[in-house]
Amino acid sequence: MANEFPQVLTIAGVDSDGSAGAQADLHSFFMRGTYGTLILTAAVAGNSYGIFDSVVMPVDFINKQFDVLADDLHIRAAKTGMLADAATMKAVAANLTKYDFGALVLDPVISTKHGNTLMEEEALSTLKNVLLPLTTVITPNFYETQHLVGRELHSDADIAEAAAEIQAMGAKSVVLKGRHDSDDQTEVRDYILLENGKHFWLTGPYFATERKNGTGDTLSAVITAELGKGTAVEDAIRIAKHFVDTAIQNEIAVGHKFGPINHWAVPIVLPKQTEE
Template identity: 40%
Template sequence: MKNVVTIAGSDSCGGAGIQADLKTFSALGTYGMSVITAVTAQNTTGVLKVREMEADIVREQINCLFDDIEIHAVKIGMVSSIEIIDTIGECLKDKGVKHIVLDPVMVSKSGCHLLKPESKDELVKVLFPLAEVVTPNLFEAEVITGEKIETVTEMEQAAAQIHAKGAARVVVKGGHLTGDAIDVLYDGTRFYHITGSRINTPNTHGTGCTFSSAIAAYLARGCSIPDAVEEAKKYINGAIENAIALGHGVGPTNHFYSLYRKAGVLGE
């Protein structure tokens, strides 16, 4: 079994962040471990409070895992401060891990800013060059490039700009466009369009975290990058199709829908 680490924030509601990542790793047949960068108080209606971890404990979490266990892939999610970004960069640069997937988490669905504005440039400078794949959604791609994105052609242009900033491969996620849910993968030479059906559900909490974690899991298992992105797209589509109507707001995707179906509890 392959071992995958998520470096991200904790979601007390269990639908996004560390919790979503660990569920995804398990659902896709890998062993998941975590480095917590922040603790959030949140539910389906929004993020109420965020408390960052100190950089030293982030460093120790990373180092102790790599000192003891062979790590096959790393997913990076919520990293809000310059100090934590620099700490992660310093640690991972020394580890030589091959597969790093970066999800540049900036704003929650409820509008809470999870990446400090002054940290954006540091994220690009320090972590983009380490990442094998960077997976911004449309809003994040607009913030990174400074350009409005409303078409697939503009998604391609944004992917090329983000690649030029140091990311080896870029997946610009098109979930917020109308029509089919098209993601654009750019590897520096070629554009790939990964298409999925648009699913009519309000329960999409944690989709970005889950998608990037799925890519990391498939890379750890030996898939090529186009295949990993394609398989991750299929997985997230299934998780959204079987999303859970939890609480009074935006419910989570269903990471274990296959297991729940086998257990006979899907839809309860």
Template identity: 35%
Template structure:
């Protein structure tokens, strides 16, 4: 079984962060592990508080995993401060894992900040160059590239600027644009577009976490970057289409829709037999 590590914040409401990552890994048939960098008291409506784990404890969690278990892919999510970023970067440089997917999380779905606004420079310097795939949404790409994005051509320009910062592939996600959901992947040479119809729902809590985790899982399973993105796009689109109306705000996506539709029925038939 392939093993995938999530390095991210914890979402107690279960829809985003490490909780969403582990659900996504399980849905893809890979074994999920975690390094908690921040504990976030949040729900579908708001972020109440954030408590960061110490850099030393972040590094020790990474040591515990890497010294014992072969890691086939890594997903990095919320890193709220430069200290968190430096600790994670040190561990990634030390162990040099393959297939590092970095989601530069800056805001929760409800707009609450999850990254120190002054930490973007540290993100660019310490984290971006370690990414096999970087997955910013439009607001994040605007902050990293230092430009406004108002069109698909702007998404491509931003992808070029971000790629020049050292990551191998940039996927600028179009979920914040209008019209169909179009994501732009740039590998330094060519652009690929991944398009899906936009689903009319407010229940999109954790979609960025889910998408990047699905990419990491598919890379671990042996797909190339474009193939991993295409498969992850289909998975997250299904999860959004069947999102769950849980909570009073932006509900979570349905990470196990296919399992609930097919797998549990099969298990019930076996029990009945």
């Protein structure tokens, strides 16, 4: 029968070197045994040395992509990636309200893992007021968390308080990714606050490598794929953490400088077969 296979969606930009953005999402969807679809929001000209140019898709084109997918497919979970400006975010939010694409994982591309800001203030305000209330799971990095709550975080208690604030903004469950910007650290600690109030730290090893492009995209994409298959939120988060740690640890030789993580380091989850 039509649309029995689990279908998931990324609403994101594409990177020309394939290391991050929608390509990292689609790699992750495939490896977790789901069918990945894409609503293109932007295109980035970049390689392992850096980003050199970008183009934002027109809102009418973004709307049309939503229309045609909703008309044909059964999308069971969706995630966001690069939403370059307030107009794009408003269009995405309007369409996610219009169409039922299942659980929403919000990867707020506000700043890099090293703290470089990628989002203008109007867009940040739109993200907080329009997209956050639609969110099932949000996955900001350390610096994005600081942008969302509007202050610096210095302790575990600060991080826990920030998670509660972000949950109060509308996100059901919160994954605050730990810092990984110092070569003298030995572990990365993520703080998790679930919709039911359960909270805990997920700790993994720190790997001193420049091949980490697509880490955040992959974490949120694996969560999305698992939610699309009906996995519980906590289990989806734990699976995603293990997937990313393994993909970073087992490097892949692509590019000269800041290369991608290795999605093929984790055994593929074969698609579930429908019995005749």
